Amino acid sequence: MEVPEQANKWLSQLSKANLKERLNRTFDRQVKLAVTGLSRSGKTVFITSLVHQLLHGLEGSHLPFFHIVSSGRLQGTKLMHHPDMHIPAFRYDPSIEQLCQESPLWPEPTSGLSQIRVAIRYQTDNALVKKVNPVNTLFVDIVDYPGEWLLDLPLLELSYEDWSMQIADMCQHEPRLSLSKDWREFMAQQDVTGQVTDETLRKASELYTEFLHRCKDRQYNMSLLQPGRFTMPGDLKGAPLLEFCPVLELPSGTTQAAESFFLIMKKRYESYKEHVVKKFYTEHFSSFDRQIVLVDMLRAFNIGHASFTDMREALNMVLRSFEYGKTGLMNKLFGLKIDRLLFAATKADHVTPNQLPNLERFLQQMLTQSYNDVIFEGVTTETLALSSVKCTQAAHTQFQGQKISCIKGVPLDSNQPIALFPGEVPTDIPLPEEWVDGRFNFVEFKPPRLTNGNGNRIPHIRLDRALEFLIGDKF
């Protein structure tokens, strides 16, 4: 029993926080859990609830499948100050306050990257470690970042020419065909090999950015928006590397002006990859240990076939990013640590409990559709349907003399609880012609009223399973 005390003393005397940081990682006492999802997939709600569940881990039986809790080995949890002070902190307090107030509200969505650290004290069950250090601490760093940034990673392997052809191809189908009309018409008038004015460059990139914004609009809910920073520029606003766009046709001849549209755009594209995408990769992505990707499938169902297939494309692109990360050049240069990847369909409480397996199977199908054969070396991938904050109750009603499952909750635009049959999640991906208007109409709900703020647990569905998969092996 002498050793740990000495070691602790020694640790506490280290003045350099980053040395301590490094030691934490060496002893496998830290895990970086990255949370992402396309816009409006519920990242903020997920992290808020996850942190809340962890902080109240000792108080109840709300995490049966999170083994460290259900086995009684959890000793305590605490929010910590993160040593990386230049990275925005995830706003847990205001979010939980909004969720737990008298008239609960969904917390404000985040933009950009933020992080929060939870320290978990636990009893080890490793016989060897137990002798030296019976109580250990795992620091869980939860990193929240926009899914759009993840969709940028494939650009690292794409030349400007290849990327342009991909976008040109996508713009041949609705709704992109209509939404890109202004940009395409402008492009059609340009000689991309000739000398170009600044005004033309600016106009082209402005029209392309507007096109991306329209795609992102709730009405269309497109997922695959590249480059990801164009719709969320932050401090880079006005930088030339955010002012480019693809070309619709590649220059055929070999001669072109030294400062042609094509060459300038290509240079900016490469600069974007260098300063934005690679920077994200090396400063953040390469240090993640675990990753969860949140997916709001119900909204895609509601909006229709195009939104759904676009989401499927985007998810498969995300999958490819990880595969690429493990085998590609970037990994060789900078390494990639992620070894567990969870795709989670959120809002599992918006369907009846008996539809949960369908929701999960459907997500699996979306991912395997184009990727049956890919083996992700060293990345264990899982799918799950979950609800970060359960805002409905299972109920029953009568339909043609039969008992039928339904759910009860307060719709987002109402103050009265209703019981409704939310619709069936299909077991197979519907054919294009089956996506008739109103085929799916999943309702959005208000958060439930919790009797008392922080002391109370937030109802959820399968957050414990997510936790077990993501960090359960670290204890």
Next chain:
Amino acid sequence: MEVPEQANKWLSQLSKANLKERLNRTFDRQVKLAVTGLSRSGKTVFITSLVHQLLHGLEGSHLPFFHIVSSGRLQGTKLMHHPDMHIPAFRYDPSIEQLCQESPLWPEPTSGLSQIRVAIRYQTDNALVKKVNPVNTLFVDIVDYPGEWLLDLPLLELSYEDWSMQIADMCQHEPRLSLSKDWREFMAQQDVTGQVTDETLRKASELYTEFLHRCKDRQYNMSLLQPGRFTMPGDLKGAPLLEFCPVLELPSGTTQAAESFFLIMKKRYESYKEHVVKKFYTEHFSSFDRQIVLVDMLRAFNIGHASFTDMREALNMVLRSFEYGKTGLMNKLFGLKIDRLLFAATKADHVTPNQLPNLERFLQQMLTQSYNDVIFEGVTTETLALSSVKCTQAAHTQFQGQKISCIKGVPLDSNQPIALFPGEVPTDIPLPEEWVDGRFNFVEFKPPRLTNGNGNRIPHIRLDRALEFLIGDKF
């Protein structure tokens, strides 16, 4: 004549833009001109007009004191794409458009850092160079950044304790005494040596940030706002290093909690210095060749004694930064290139022409007030009164039977030109009791109507002298 052609060929074949960049600098063909000023000092208008004057250098006699133009050696000027694509571009086009439209408007102010590159082709008059390369190009990189960032540089030499005591001292005088009341009252309730909650830390830094915002308000027009990023956080919003504040009293005892208010705030202060101030120093400040600091003295006069003395403090702090930069540790580590520094009183057209010398002398007085003895090794410092866009005409009126100088222009809140006597600029700094209400009332004017956009020259006062001082020796 063989040499330059070969050299040019060789240069043009270099594919790496940054190598070319470096060569440009080696041959002294590039100059980085930094433009700053406290909020609302007219940086955007200044740069817009400066670029416009340069671009139209061949068209008239509007730059008599800018020798390269008046000597007829200017061959041409051109806006260039800046090779640093990750840095926001200064928006020249929209600004000049606003200024030159039918109903001219002052351009939108900028926030953060931006830059623009002007290439100046000229005939050299160096006999030796002339033989090899009769026509040369000087690339002028104009960098626009907030004056608040400059006011952060002194922090690099200040401990958290020293800085706290400076702020505490400043808060004993009006208007800071009143404006900081909420923050000071909150601080008085805290035991800065004891354990602290996150909520307390957040509340303290929020109240301090609100205090800074109130100081910055037009009504008070305080200049000396530290830390500079607190009122303009950009992408750092929510990062712990923007959530600290000074303490009003230093802890007296030697014992305090490991995570006390004082120690956490001190750590964040150091992190701010490291990640914000030092970053600006190394990535930008250390590469500037020339610097102009714009000062709107007339507004300070209008607002009164406190605003005026605060501006004086801030300007002297800026001066000290450069001195410190030349002699201090940072310079030894990272170097500092600036060798010319111009302080310019803007809006010289808002006083009568015969008051111009007073305006300049006054600015000089402000700077020498506390710095008579400082010798700036290697930094030539100059003061000047100028007008980026002259929006008044000199006129005369009668007063008690005498002819008196006045100015004619359209006030900002009117559509009719008026002739008015704008008030006298004092020759000496008024005593505190002389700043009676309404002692100064300099009127703000609308930009003049220019007959035709880009082809026309923008009237100015002494921009040519500023140019000559800042870059004249580079030709």
